[in-house]
Amino acid sequence: MTLDELCDEVEISKRTFFRTFVSKEDVASTPTQDMWIAFLDVIESRDPAGAPLLPFLHDALLDVIDRMPAEEWTRHVLLDLRLAEKTPSMDAHRRHTCDLISRTAHDILSRRFDLPRGHDDPRLRLALDMAVAAFHLATERWASEPEPTRASLLTRVRDTFSALPGALALTLTPR
Numbered sequence: 001m002t003l004d005e006l007c008d009e010v011e012i013s014k015r016t017f018f019r020t021f022v023s024k025e026d027v028a029s030t031p032t033q034d035m036w037i038a039f040l041d042v043i044e045s046r047d048p049a050g051a052p053l054l055p056f057l058h059d060a061l062l063d064v065i066d067r068m069p070a071e072e073w074t075r076h077v078l079l080d081l082r083l084a085e086k087t088p089s090m091d092a093h094r095r096h097t098c099d100l101i102s103r104t105a106h107d108i109l110s111r112r113f114d115l116p117r118g119h120d121d122p123r124l125r126l127a128l129d130m131a132v133a134a135f136h137l138a139t140e141r142w143a144s145e146p147e148p149t150r151a152s153l154l155t156r157v158r159d160t161f162s163a164l165p166g167a168l169a170l171t172l173t174p175r
Contacts, residue, residue: 031076
């Protein structure tokens with residue numbers, strides 16, 4: 001779909017489009033971006049109650065997914081994922097957004113908590129990148145379900161996060 005077609009379809013001018021969105025990719029990925037912005041808000045305010053970092057991130061992500069508005073959000077995320085699968089610019093935009101989310105989350109957590117600072121200790125960034133990667137894998141599997149729902153997305157996220165410790169401990173044994 002061209003930008004002209006998109007603007008005609010939603011009955012806005014190109015000027016309004018560019019005042020509101022940076023790109024067509026921005027429009028398509030709005031539901032996922034809304035989720036990540038809510039995630040940043042949650043990690044900014046949630047009390048970790050002494051929880052380790054990955055379970056804290058996991059719980060924040062589940063909470064945010066559960067609070068996204070209506071089932072319409074789920075359908076839009078699914079459309080975003082399917083578009084990204086077949087459109088290189090969408091996939092690149094999605095990955096760039098996730099990198100920005102990881103960096104912003106790093107800044108928030110570093111400011112709020114007594115965590116390793118700087119680039120000498122990579123654990124915080126690795127934990128954030130693992131959380132984002134777990135979400136991506138969960139959504140890929142979720143999108144391939146015959147009838148993906150919010151409940152099945154939450155289950156996929158839980159299952160994928162629970163596989164992280166095993167992934168870190170995988171041992172390579174020659175055949």
